[in-house]
Amino acid sequence: MITRKNFFIYLTVFLLFASMIIPFSPLEAADPISPSSGEVIKTLTPELTWKADPGAVKYDIWMLKKSKKMFGLYTFLGRSIREGTETKLKIKTGTLEDNSDYLWMVRTVNKTSVIGSFGKTFRFSTAVNPIHQTPENPTPTQPASGDLNTIDGLLAAIKAKFGITMENGTADWALSNLRVIYNTLLKIPAKFYRCTKYLQRISTTSLGAGVGGYVNSGDPSRVYMTTLGVNYDLAGIIVHEMTHCFQFNGNYGVATAWTNQFWTARNSYNGQWQPISAPPTEYGKTNPLEDMAESVKLYVTNASNLKYQDMQRYNFVKQYVMNGVEF
């Protein structure tokens, strides 16, 4: 599902990246090392370091800042070029603000491609003088047994096996829901489910009565599932939303490759994306990320349907999202 808030970040990210990265090569990429992703740093002049890419002629370091006004949209802050022999960059005073969130990534320029390729995207927050303390979530005591016939047993099993915390929000997870989720997670590769850390059950959302689930771009490893979503198509909507977690947690490159293969930006000024071939569902026509989420959903919950409709989308999901696993 797409919210107004995450729509803008999708748009920015894709305007920034999709039009620029034509060859996508996961083999040549300079992934960030430190600050580690999600780190809260106590300095405004950190040193960024990244993994050396043997083919690098130059590195192009990009930084985006989360806007406090515009729906949490990440806007472009600046970039810096470094020689291929350097793998660090000290941020100058006056660049970063306290109590703010940043994204950064490194583009490698090599001998064969001046366009190069981006490594993973990392996120950090500054907190030199924190405005407020984040309340600690009390950790519920997990029952030792992995009894799959009880709610507590399934909660513990999902946490232990998949690293996902099932949260009761404004509604509670029921035994039958947890069974569906457990069985769905059992099928999919760790590369995919590891991008999701929390599945929160809520009754409704102010985003709209028709919203079955959503992911907030500011907290991209937590999926919210409404009563509508749980009752309508629990497995399908969970997989759809988890695809957004996948897209936002270190897989911009895959999402960009998807966009380049299946969509074309007719107008780079207003970002009017046009699909090259029809997305497999009506909702998938919204934008490239929703198309990908819908295709992954079908791949997991209705594989023959996707295979029949669109072999190229099927093969892309198989290769880049599901690690070759087929259902």
Ligand SMILES: [Zn+2]
């Ligand atoms: Zn979606």
